[in-house]
Amino acid sequence: MIDPRLLRDDPDRVAAALSRRGVDPAALEQLRLLDEQRRELIAGVDAARAEQRTASQAIGRAEPADRPALIAQAGARKGELAAREQQLARVEADHAAAFARVPNLPHPDAPDGVEGDGVVRGTLGQRPSFDFPPRDHVELLEAADAIDLARGAKVSGARFAYLKGEGALLEFALVRYAIDIAMEYGHVPVIPPVLVRESAMYGTGFLPTDAQQLFTTRDEEYYLIGTSEVPLAALHLDELLDPDDLPVRYVGYSPCFRREAGAHGKDTRGILRVHQFEKVELFSFVAPEDSDAEHERILAIEQEVFDGLQIHAQIVDIPVGDLGASAARKFDLEAWLPGQDAYREITSCSNTTDYQARRLRTRIRVDRGNNVLAHTLNGTALAVQRAIIALVEQHQREDGSVVVPARLQPYLGRERLFAG
RNA sequence: GGAGGGUUGGCCGAGCGGACGAAGGCAGCGGUCUUGAAAACCGCCGUGCGGCGCGAGUCGUACCGGGGGUUCGAAUCCCCCACCCUCCGCCA
Numbered sequence A: 001m002i003d004p005r006l007l008r009d010d011p012d013r014v015a016a017a018l019s020r021r022g023v024d025p026a027a028l029e030q031l032r033l034l035d036e037q038r039r040e041l042i043a044g045v046d047a048a049r050a051e052q053r054t055a056s057q058a059i060g061r062a063e064p065a066d067r068p069a070l071i072a073q074a075g076a077r078k079g080e081l082a083a084r085e086q087q088l089a090r091v092e093a094d095h096a097a098a099f100a101r102v103p104n105l106p107h108p109d110a111p112d113g114v115e116g117d118g119v120v121r122g123t124l125g126q127r128p129s130f131d132f133p134p135r136d137h138v139e140l141l142e143a144a145d146a147i148d149l150a151r152g153a154k155v156s157g158a159r160f161a162y163l164k165g166e167g168a169l170l171e172f173a174l175v176r177y178a179i180d181i182a183m184e185y186g187h188v189p190v191i192p193p194v195l196v197r198e199s200a201m202y203g204t205g206f207l208p209t210d211a212q213q214l215f216t217t218r219d220e221e222y223y224l225i226g227t228s229e230v231p232l233a234a235l236h237l238d239e240l241l242d243p244d245d246l247p248v249r250y251v252g253y254s255p256c257f258r259r260e261a262g263a264h265g266k267d268t269r270g271i272l273r274v275h276q277f278e279k280v281e282l283f284s285f286v287a288p289e290d291s292d293a294e295h296e297r298i299l300a301i302e303q304e305v306f307d308g309l310q311i312h313a314q315i316v317d318i319p320v321g322d323l324g325a326s327a328a329r330k331f332d333l334e335a336w337l338p339g340q341d342a343y344r345e346i347t348s349c350s351n352t353t354d355y356q357a358r359r360l361r362t363r364i365r366v367d368r369g370n371n372v373l374a375h376t377l378n379g380t381a382l383a384v385q386r387a388i389i390a391l392v393e394q395h396q397r398e399d400g401s402v403v404v405p406a407r408l409q410p411y412l413g414r415e416r417l418f419a420g
Numbered sequence B: 001g002g003a004g005g006g007u008u009g010g011c012c013g014a015g016c017g018g019a020c021g022a023a024g025g026c027a028g029c030g031g032u033c034u035u036g037a038a039a040a041c042c043g044c045c046g047u048g049c050g051g052c053g054c055g056a057g058u059c060g061u062a063c064c065g066g067g068g069g070u071u072c073g074a075a076u077c078c079c080c081c082a083c084c085c086u087c088c089g090c091c092a
Helices: A004-010 A011-019 A025-061 A063-075 A079-100 A135-144 A151-156 A166-186 A198-203 A227-235 A288-308 A354-360 A383-394 A404-413
Strands: A119-124 A188-192 A248-257 A276-286 A314-316 A329-337 A342-351 A375-383
Touching: A004 A011, A004 A025, A011 A025, A025 A063, A025 A079, A025 A375, A063 A079, A063 A288, A079 A404, A119 A288, A135 A383, A166 A188, A166 A248, A166 A276, A166 A288, A166 A383, A166 A404, A198 A227, A198 A354, A227 A248, A227 A276, A227 A375, A276 A383, A288 A314, A288 A329, A288 A342, A288 A375, A314 A342, A329 A383, A342 A383, A354 A375, A375 A383
Parallel strands: A188 A248
Antiparallel strands: A119 A314, A248 A276, A276 A375, A314 A329, A329 A342, A342 A375
16 A cells, blocks of 8 residues: 555655556545545544543543433434444545555656566576577476376366476475575575465455455455465564564465466466466565665575576566556566577566555554554565476476586485486 | 353553553663662653644544444443364364
8 A cells, every 4th residue: 555645745746656657647636535535534533532532421420410411411422423433434445445456656766668668687697508409398397207287287277287206306406495595695484374364465465456366265264375475474464563673584485376367378388377386485574764775685685596596587677567566666587498489587576665564564663653664575586387497498408308507406416307 | 063261552460331541560761879780769661543733742533352232431241253272072
């Protein structure tokens, strides 16, 4: 949620920032009016309550003989208060719903544009060249019996797969490798719940806007997380953090579930886009003034992870038109996939400034009640399936085997994969 | 799944219809004392929303797990829900 006070005090600035994301200024003006209406009603209700309270308290102090008259008098005011309260409740509900739909203010440095307009800010490694026609990950993994797509489809449907044998071992190795790097940067490892309540989805900004991407349980009591960002962000729901404890850094490992609604026919081959995948996720709570630096730090972790895997990728500053609702700025790592001859997203890190924290009510204690909202940031340390794709496609040899990068070898216990 | 007991401020814990934002203790902060520290003593010490003020602040209101109800008045009474604990059953 954006700051209603900022909209109140500086509506032009908010309108200018959000127009970069295509938000209609007229809609913001409506919001501002709603906010004004809300404040007027609050003043009225508070005054009515004050009156009623003093009247009731007087009854307690009065002589018993005088009470019946005072009670009748106080009782007469009840209806008016209730009516005002009802009106306020309606406006509060509209207010909350309307504000929930407004995306975060983009970072001033985030580039303009829509999907595809990202600015490349650097590259990792060298683009590998092959003196044979490179295979894609499906060919490589299936030949080695490291993946079973057909049976994944039989059991669970399209966009599901089994990782088997060296494919499964690869996951364990990659996960531990990524977690070790994150820990060196001070992130505390966490295995979070993967089923969460609606309040956690709402607080992290996935609801109401991304409802069509989420799986729910049959009784609809729970949502399946689309990323461990959700339970990690919600960890400090409704908490006041001590500034001495900051920054608070976590690295979560969990499965992630996505409906991929609207992606019909897109990336249907292999495990690039599946309904269930595993991910090692970085998450930080920081003081507002530190969030830009923390964003760079998270990006640095992602770079170290993929540098260590000797994967060639480019670092992209994502344009405002392609940002999720809660992000002010986002950097993606896009690895080159020889099987597609294209750069595809393998990690993503976002600075959500105070947008998530406002909904989650995660604040930082500051002197004399000037508490501030925390800034939250998230990033992919390693998305297992996509990392496997990049790794096997970039490090493949003509015989279909894969050279294991030196830094991963201790975790995998071998120098070659799929060597037969 | 069945039976019972709980949920109060950063923590512990009193309160069981009226002057309660809530006793007391611990922790924390400031001070007195001390060469320094400890101890002792004194003071301060919740959060949200809204109003006023340039500001330190100040006024109003809400909050005792969440929601609803009864009442002139609810932390206290009633209903629903969530969570925690104990016992039984089941279970990796």
